[in-house]
Amino acid sequence: MRTLAIAALQTAPVFRDPDRTLALLADRAPRVRDTMPEAQLLLLPELHLPAPPPPLEDGEHYAERAAVDIPGPLTDALGDIARAARLWLVPGSVFERGEGGRIHNTCLVFSPEGELVARYRKVFPWQPYESCAPGDEFVTFDIPAVGRIGLSICYDGSFPETCRQLAWMGAEVVLQPSLTTTSDRDMEIVMARANAIFNQLFVVSLNAGAPAGLGRSVIVDPEGHVRLRAADTSELLTDVLDLDAVTRVRRFGTAGVSRLWDQIGRQGPAIDLPMYGGRVKSPPARPPHG
Numbered sequence: 001m002r003t004l005a006i007a008a009l010q011t012a013p014v015f016r017d018p019d020r021t022l023a024l025l026a027d028r029a030p031r032v033r034d035t036m037p038e039a040q041l042l043l044l045p046e047l048h049l050p051a052p053p054p055p056l057e058d059g060e061h062y063a064e065r066a067a068v069d070i071p072g073p074l075t076d077a078l079g080d081i082a083r084a085a086r087l088w089l090v091p092g093s094v095f096e097r098g099e100g101g102r103i104h105n106t107c108l109v110f111s112p113e114g115e116l117v118a119r120y121r122k123v124f125p126w127q128p129y130e131s132c133a134p135g136d137e138f139v140t141f142d143i144p145a146v147g148r149i150g151l152s153i154c155y156d157g158s159f160p161e162t163c164r165q166l167a168w169m170g171a172e173v174v175l176q177p178s179l180t181t182t183s184d185r186d187m188e189i190v191m192a193r194a195n196a197i198f199n200q201l202f203v204v205s206l207n208a209g210a211p212a213g214l215g216r217s218v219i220v221d222p223e224g225h226v227r228l229r230a231a232d233t234s235e236l237l238t239d240v241l242d243l244d245a246v247t248r249v250r251r252f253g254t255a256g257v258s259r260l261w262d263q264i265g266r267q268g269p270a271i272d273l274p275m276y277g278g279r280v281k282s283p284p285a286r287p288p289h290g
Contacts, residue, residue, distance in 0.1 A: 002243040004146050004173060007032045007087075008043040008204055008219070010235045012212035013051035018066060021051045022077060029085035036238045040143070041088040045208040046154050046179040047105065048092035049074070054211055055181040063103050063131060067095040070106065070119060079114035086112045088143060092177045093122065093153055095132070102133035107151050107177060109141050117141050120151040124159050138165045147172045147243040150201075154178035157191050157205065160198065167199035167261070168283050172246040174199075178207045178217075185214045189226075197224035200249045200261045202241050209234045222249040 009028065013021040025044070032042055050066040053059045068074045074094065082089035089110040096106035098121075105125060109118040121135025140150045150171030156162040157176050166174055174195070180188060185207065192205040203220040207213045207230075215232035219239050228237050253259040268280025 002146050004143065004149075004241045004243060005036065005038045005040045006043065006204065006219075006237075006239055006241060007036050007039045007041070008206045008217060008237040008239075010045065010206060010209040010215055010217045010230050010237060011048070012209050012234065013048050015051055015053050015057075015212075016062075018049055018051045021049055022074070025049070025091065026077075026081050026084075029081050029087060029089070032236065033085050033087065035236065038240075039087060039238070040146070041090065042085070043090045043175055043177060043204060043206050044092040045206055045213065046093045046107075046177040047095070048177075048179075048208065050095050063095045067097040067103050070094075070096050070108070071116060075108065075110075075116050078108065079110050079116060082110035082112060083114035088112060090151075090175055090177070096121065098133065103131070104135060105130070105132040105153060106135075107139075107153055107175075109151070118151065120153070122153040122156060123162065124156045126155040130155075138162065138169065140166060140169050140171050147246075150174040152176040154180065157188060157195060157203075160195065163195035163199050163201075163203070167201055168281075170283065171201060172243050173202040173204065173241060176203060176205045178205060179213050180207050181213050185216050189216065189218055192218055192220050193224040193226065196220040196222060197254060198260060200254065201246055202243075206237070222246050223254045 093105050093107040096104040098104045105122040107120045111117050118141040120139035123135045125132045140148050142148050148170040150166030152162050152174050192203045196203045200222045206217045209215045210232045217230040218226050219228040250261045
């Protein structure tokens, strides 16, 4: 079995205090390991570490003040936390100071050895409310002997192209740290289930807990079933994802009948898709899991 033991911490930051929020993470990561000794990966919500102010408080120019360089002191500290806890660490996203003074909403990934192995700039910021500049590429990373993981941030999940592209790149799990404070959280859960069904993969949609966000995080399996659903306050979601379930569902079909991914792979290259300026390409070949 190819399993991914995941811990997803639905929580809130210390508002306007990135240093204290980082210190809390350093304290909590080993405790997560103690609670779930077989844990492989720890996930936190979108913009957890920058600790922006709560909804309806003045946050003008906060992103510029909280932006960090990558790599830099913050990534060094996060590498130390990942190494000490012996976990793959996906600490949500941060405000990244990019080229030409642009600020990006960027998700980071650290290996258990403390190496920064991936960073993803949110391609679909929540416009017009989010001021961050959009990224221009999707990102996956590999956990050896387990599988390929895709990165998505909050509003990215509202665009079906995001999950489809990540699946095309070989992702079997999509991690979607979020910071949703608005009344459309129920709709986001519907979209998480739909993205899982369309692409026959796991979706981990982790929202911030109250009072930072509305919570209601979910882990969805490749057939769209909700495996776990959180309430609205701080909560540690723990689950063991069987990535061979992705292989099974794609081979035999959702509910044993609908082989969506197989069909788009076979027929897609022959279908003219003007809105995408061409056709669906066959997914690139992937090496077997070692």
